[in-house]
Amino acid sequence: MARSARQQSESGYHHVMMRGIGRQLLFENNDERNAFLDIVRRYRDAMNISVIAWCLMDNHIHLLLKDNEGNLSKAMQRIAVTFAQFHNKNADHVGHVFENRFKSKPIESDAQLLACLRYIHDNPAKAGICAADVYPWSSFREYVCGGELTDTDLVLDMLGGREAFLDFSHAAASAYDEPGKPMRMADEDAHTAMRTVLGEAGMYDLEYGSKEKRDAALRMLKGAGLTVRQIERLTGIGRSTIQRA
Known part of the structure; x- marks a missing residue:
């Protein structure tokens, strides 16, 4: 059966999710998490992709990306292949690492972008791990303390600075869903x-x-x-x- 065409975003913004095959672990340790972020950084620069938010969970990954030149599919394919090669070598594993192709949802408004960002950062809390502001493997800390992987200027300008970002993040969580599920809003x-x-x-x-x-x-x-x-x-x-x- 032919694969359905990926829905494109007129704005260029996409919520991307990658999941481990069979929901298996993607990251055995922090070295692998850092390696994945290095790979994202490499193809962000090579493919002119802006990273707006990210979160690494044990068996899945969320990315909010701006595709500046129509390179999203190519960039995600290269990220997946490069990390799979690293993971298989590092974990002495053979075979597929990611479950099918990546999922994506187009983001077409400021409200959707902000809801998506908060949804991504809230993943650790929803999983019962810890609050978003203490989880080390997301872009939350870059929004508060700065960093070089994530382009935080857009959201901080939209909200009115870091204090406003914290107020927004600590407000009641939105009903935004992951790619593949319909958007709902309380x-x-x-x-x-x-x-x-x-x-x-x-x-x-x-x-x-x-x-x-x-x-x-x-x-x-x-x-x-x-x-x-x-x-x-x-x-x-x-x-x-x-x-x-």
Whole structure:
């Protein structure tokens, strides 16, 4: 059976997940974790890929990447092959390391990007390991203390700095799901997303702006993943008006 075409992102941002075959361990020790990060760094530079967030779990990996030149599939293939060769040699293992090809989900709005970033950083807490801010194998610490693998400028500028990042990270977790599952958003996150996407000007247009500006704001909310019913509850605007926008 032919493989389905990978869904492309108009923005260039993708949430990428790689899992160990049969959900087996990918990392036997910290040397292997560091080796994987070195490999990502190598192909980030060679393929012009920006790393926005990452998290290494024992048997799977999350990456939030910006594909600047259409090289995502090629870069991920080379990362997977290079790490598999290292892992097999290091662990005296033979055979496949990763389960099938990598999964990816396009990210098309600021709200989706922020929800994805928090979802990635929250993986250790969801697994019952520890809180995101003390887990050593994610980009969380780079956002707080700096680092050279992750491009943190975009998110920090979006949120308003490191303190704002911490406030955002410690807020109620969003209902963002991993690639292959549908996007869901709780109402409290939908409210946060609405203010993040629209800003003060957009919030004003939503209530007092012209029909054109109001409809543009409504389209932005739908594009950010809010459902028609959520927008109706949060804004008081009628469902038919939201649907027509």
